[in-house]
Structures are given as C-alpha cells and as structure tokens.
Amino acid sequence: MAKNITPREEDYSQWYLDVIKAAELADYAPVRGCMVIRPNGYSLWEMIQKHFDEAFKDTGHVNAYFPLLIPNSFLEKEADHVEGFAPECAVVTHAGGEELEEPLVVRPTSETVIGHMYSKWVQSWRDLPILINQWCNVMRWEKRSRLFLRTSEFLWQEGHTAHATKEEAMEETLKMLGVYRKIMEEVLALPVITGEKSEGERFPGADNTYTCEAMMTDKKALQAGTSHFLGQNFAKAFDITFQSKEGTLEYAWTTSWGVSTRLIGAIIMTHSDNDGLIVPPNVAPVKAVILPLGAEEAKVTELYEPKAQELAATLNDILGKRSVKVDTNYHMRPADRFFYHLQRGVPLRIELGEKEYSKESVRLVRRDTGERFDVSWDRAPEVVKETLEAIQANLYKRAKDFRESNTHFVESFDEFKKVLAEKGGFIKAYFAGSKEDERAIKEETMATVRCFPLDEEHARGKCFYTGKEGARLAIFAKAY
C-alpha cells in the first residue's frame, strides 16, 4: 500500500488530496482558493476537451471567445442571475493606473455578455439558430476550496445557443445533455443519471435545469454537467429579438450548458483506489507505459529498450500519438518505477525484462485489477488494444454496479433518514414537495434533490414527504 496516500476508508477527503498530490495533478496557487493545474492534470483536461469538443462540432456547434470582464450593470439585467452570482464575483475596479467608471466583474459565467452580443448579431430568423460554445476560465469566489471540485477559478466550456422557437431550444437543451451523458459514460467511464433539477437547484435565470449526476466512491453525488433551458429570460433582458418568417418581431429562446475541470475530480473519486489515481483508457493521456527492466545495463539499453521503442511506435500508430511511453528511469529501483506509473493512473504497464525478452514476449499488468499475463511480441498490439478496452469496460461496470447497489428506494421520511444514516448513497423516492420542503429536508439530513431522472420521468407515486399522490420520482443524496 502507498505510504503517501491515506486510505480512503480512513479519511476520504485526505485520500482525495493525497491522490492528487501523488499523481501531480494540481497544486494550490498563491492566491487563496485558486489552483494550478499541473501537466498531468492538464493533459487529462486536454483529453476531456478533445472528446467534448469533437462532439459539439459533430452536432453543429462552433467555438468563439467572449471577453473576461463584464460590466457590473449587465449582471443586474436579469434579477435571478445577479442574485445568484453577485456574492461570488471578483471585481476589477482599477485598470491602466486609473479607477474605472464602472466596476467590471470577472465572468462567473457568460450569459449576460453573450446575450448582449447576440442582440447585435441576430436580426432575422435566418440568423438563427446560433450554436456557439466557449472554452475559458471563469471565477466564482470561494471561501472554502477543494482542488477541481470547488475553486475560485476553474476552466470549463459554456455553450450558448439562441433559437427561433421554444421547441427548438428545449430540443437543444436535452440534446446537449445527451451528448454529455454519452461522453461521460463512454469516455470518462462515469455512469450518470440524467434528470431535471428541482426548483431550488436551478441555474439562476433558467426556466429549467437538467443535470448529469454521478456517484462517487464515498456514495456522495457529484453534479458532473448541466444544461439549462433559459426560456426567453435572457432574450428579454438583453433584447435578443428577430423578425420571424411571418414578419413579426419575436424574442429568441436561449440555452446554456457546461462542464468543467470538476470532471477531473469526478474521475478521481469514481475510479481511483488506495494506491492512487486510476484513469480510464479512453481519457488517459498515457494509455500504457513500457518498462525495459533488468540487472545487466548493457542488455537493457542495447536489447530491451530498442524493442520497447519499436513496440511503442507500433502502439502509438494504433492508439494515437504519444499515448504509449517508454520508461527509461534506470536510476530508479524497478518497484519505484512501477509505483510511479501506478500512482499516476496509467491503465496498463508493460514489462520487458530478461525472461520476457528471451521468450519474445512482454508482461502486461492491469492498473484496475492488478491482473498480469504474458503475451508474445506478435500479438502484443492486438492484446494491448483489447486489454485497454476491457479496462475501460470494467471501470464503467464497477462504477455502475457500485451506484446501483448503493441506491435505495424509500417510502417515508423516517425510512429516508434511516437509510441515509445507515447506508448513505442515492435515495429514490416519490417527491412532490415545495422549495421550502426541499430546504427543510436539507437542513435535517444534508441531502438534496439531485434530480428527477429522465429515464423514469413517467413514474408516479405517493410523495414520501408530503403524502401527496401523483408525485414524480426523485433522487436525493448528499452532494459535493
């Protein structure tokens, strides 16, 4: 067991930080609440970006860049929005050696400034839909921060679309939720429940918020991405109007949707173990590492290493440039070299020592199960590819089984409290309570409505809290 990592059974929060530190994913910055994303963490973010960005483009979206600084008055144009975000804003009051006439807010999200620009760009129905995404940094001041999960500055993407009709905007909102789910499940191996947020958990300014909720290995929920149907709220606040086909002047319908570097936190807390990080192969910057090993230095550098390089080149052709590395840290002990990659979550270790070399084989060691087996050089490319697929599938299945065995259905508030206290996890229950009921439940139990799952949106029953009939099915949990 890793000496530099606190066991998660002992202290989950400390385990989380230890895993990040051991894998060199991030570090605290000198400014309180801010983080530095180190190369190992950032390369993971680049892989996440690549997959989402490709999916956005495949669904007709284009990228753009809007300014970091937003006039304070813009925020105030949408009442719920300013109420939600103003307390978290960082404010620029001086620039170029002078005090500014109007304070500028460092964007906490960009609905307002993008709404302002859309009002200039949209004249006719022919200008719609606008399907724009932005990759950028945003800032929401945090008193208590936690790397990747809650930091004053974080990186994200924010999609902002404008449509001629309500139906189209709603379709977009749900389409992007589906895109999120697909990438989270197929690439990040994060099983998520997609659903509608309750009134109390909506984005400030949205008519409806949809979410992807994942369960971490401490059984708490993590909101992994959200998609908002903004109705005409921002169109009215920023005067995004267009001439319809019929010649009338109409307000546009808008949406917004985002995922952030928080997803790195989700990957850590879904897949990793007490030895450190585990990264699913489809999102791993380094999918496999080949280690020439042996006591005789000449053999290692003259025979094993060239063979390792050859195999790496073959694998990189199949798996993608730079996805397989050769470890030549011969000054380290073999066990330390193994541990180095183990703690960094590399899905597959490939050993090439004297025994393997003499048999024209390599030894594969899976990060997820520890399973090890030999394979001939001929078959190695094929088997490596299959093994990575097997690791990917196993990580997803393991996480999904964990979520399912930690989801419990309850029918009364007493049962709710008992299950939450004794078992934790996700609680499924019919719920028809108000925003005030939500608040009361949270105060008493710390659990919140995570969502009303879309997969079961037609299920109806008696509310566990109010006793009302015809209530929708909800998921409750303590959450990050």
Next chain:
Amino acid sequence: MAKNITPREEDYSQWYLDVIKAAELADYAPVRGCMVIRPNGYSLWEMIQKHFDEAFKDTGHVNAYFPLLIPNSFLEKEADHVEGFAPECAVVTHAGGEELEEPLVVRPTSETVIGHMYSKWVQSWRDLPILINQWCNVMRWEKRSRLFLRTSEFLWQEGHTAHATKEEAMEETLKMLGVYRKIMEEVLALPVITGEKSEGERFPGADNTYTCEAMMTDKKALQAGTSHFLGQNFAKAFDITFQSKEGTLEYAWTTSWGVSTRLIGAIIMTHSDNDGLIVPPNVAPVKAVILPLGAEEAKVTELYEPKAQELAATLNDILGKRSVKVDTNYHMRPADRFFYHLQRGVPLRIELGEKEYSKESVRLVRRDTGERFDVSWDRAPEVVKETLEAIQANLYKRAKDFRESNTHFVESFDEFKKVLAEKGGFIKAYFAGSKEDERAIKEETMATVRCFPLDEEHARGKCFYTGKEGARLAIFAKAY
C-alpha cells in the same frame, strides 16, 4: 470590388477593420478595448493553436494552467518587470463581497506566478528541465485598441522553461524561435526575419529577447512572436534553486516565449486584398467550398447537391474533417454566394452547375489569383489538393517578394530618413547606437530597431548613425 470594404490604398486602417467585419472575424466588446472573437476568427485561432501546440509537444513540452490572478507583490519582485507591466494592469480589489487584503492583478504575463510555483517544484537537477506551456487569456490595459493587434484582453500561449545551465536555456530560447519561424512560414505563409531585439525593445526582465518580424502590406513591421532568455533574473526573484549533480545549490536559468491572437492580424495584413480576407490553405478552417448552382431547383437539389456532398466527403477524408463545405444557400443569388466565401477568405471555390455536371466536371476558382479552370470528377481530389498547395506556396512567395522589394540598405542617417519617407518598408543598416540613440531615431522618424537578424549575425560594418566601425546589421521599420 467589394462595396463594404474601403480600398487599402485609400485608408489602410479602415480597410483592415472592414476586412474583419466582412469576414465576421471579431467585434468590439462592451468593455472598452476588449474584443469578441467570432466563430470565423476563433476557428482560425484553433488552427493556429493546433499547429503550434503539436510543434511544442514534438519538442518535449507539456501544457499546464496557472492562475489568472497574481498577487501585486509578485510583480514587484523583479524590478524591470514591474516597471514594464504595472501601468497596464487591471486590478481586482474586491471579491466575494469583501475588499481584498492585497490587490490581485489580472495576469499580463505569467513569469512571476510560474516562477513562484517552479521554486516549489524544483529541488534537484533531476527536476530540470521543466518544459511547460500555457494557452490562456492575458490582460494589458490599452487606451487605444485595434482588433487582434492591440486589445486589453487577448489570447496567447506562453512557454516557460527552467534549465540547469545557461547554455541549455539559450538553446531552448533559440529552438522555440525556430519553431515559431517554421510554423509562421510553412503554415501561416508569413515570411519572417528572426533576430535579436535591441536593448530598448527587450522584454521587461529579460537578458535577451529574440523576435520574428513580418512585413505587412502597408510596409510596416509586425512583431509576430518573441522568445526570451531570462537569465537568472526570475530564478533569483523567485528563488528557483536546485542541487546540482555536484551537490552545490544553484539558481536555475529560465526562458519564456509567446505568440498570440495578434497572428490573426498578421495573416489579414499579409495576404488579404480589397475583396476581403485571404487565408492560406494550411491554416484555413475551411479550405474549399463546393457550390451546387443552377436555375432548375430540382436538378440542383437532386443531382448536383448529392454529387457535391460526395466530393466533399472524399475531400474531407484527404484534407481533414470539416475542411470542405457544401454551400446550400439557394435563397441567395449565385454572385452573392461567391462573394460570401470570397470575403471570408476561403482559398478555393468549387462550382458545380449544369454545364459542369453534364461534363462530369467541376470548376475551381482560386481565391489568391482569381484563376479558374475545369477538372473532371475523377481528378478533382488530386487537383484540389495540388491547387491548395499551389495557393499556399504562392501566398508565401508573394509576401516574401513584397518584403524583399521593400527592404533597402542605407549607409547614413540622411539616406535613412529619405528612404523611409519616400519608400518606407524595412531599412537595413549597420548600427551600434545606444538606447538613447534608438530613442532619438524613433522620435525623429517613428522607426524602431526591429531586430539584429540572426541570418546575418556575423556581418559587420560602419554604423550609419554613430559612424562607429564593427557595428552589427540591424533592421529598422515603423511598426505595429
């Protein structure tokens, strides 16, 4: 000629802005001096990023992310640095509803905060070199802004490396200058002169600054990228020390290097004409557009369009996903459809009308020369590829010829002033003047030392200004 674009002979500045507007590359933001990079401009930036990022990774660099906000005290640790940047800083004084104890500066560049982190990460010579790059937004408050060239916020990459020896750091500085030059010339079709900056033009805090200087079509110079040898200045300011192989404690040697969205301005002002934008094929997000054309709607949609889609699919396989589009804007007149893509700088237009269809051919129209010719469907993929290569080569050659015919060698200050006034362009001259001489020349002529070219670094002669012998060869020009 385009009615929405001022001829560049008439008003170059207005022409530049008109080209940007017509191509929908960027727009002014509601905050003074800031810009919105619209999808057409941003996709160009994505192409630029892709090529540079790949080259950085091929030379062993990794990406990371450092915080946006920097404590004011950090800037003050390097005397030249704070003097250079403090007057341009935007400052956050309030956050989370409270006044901050220490004002935070929105990064104008990140040497200081990265230096702080490196001092924590570097202990031993084994931790060196650190080869990190960051893609991000930076802020330098501008009173007078110009889209892409000088805006208060812009996007860039900043490489920051730390090395054990002076030689390695100098090698890195020049290696990255070479990477810049290669991508600028081969991808952006920007001929550049690489050289050393004079003392008066150095980066604040650098021992030496190297630059890539390009000539715009108004004969002014544009600094397209810089690479700085920082010596031990930041290592000393931020205490980046390491234990050497020999066991002594040493300061590291650091470098930094950057290119920005300013490169989009360079592309515009190097290649475009009075009809609008011209984008070199290697950096063009859309390399060709296919237009089904004709009076008979049924034929257009049932015959020509499917053929166009088929050809586009073939070309996208060869040239890269989404690089060839089919224009189905049948509600627009053909001339307007041509003009639409012309103004957006698409390198190649491919027409497919009745005549072409009946001959199983398409008509190619080059954006750079206006040249048009027919090619059979069979040969189209090959010819399109070759034609794009020819356009790329022509744009580079045209720009290089222009620079060469507008570069003049002078031997006295009188000749200098005469040539600058009558011909403009780059002036080559031996120069051994001081920082004060540079200032005097600038005051009298508006021209500055652009660089001492590396290609001619051993040339020596008599200084045109001071008369000193053994002076180095310099390039002077008025500059952006």
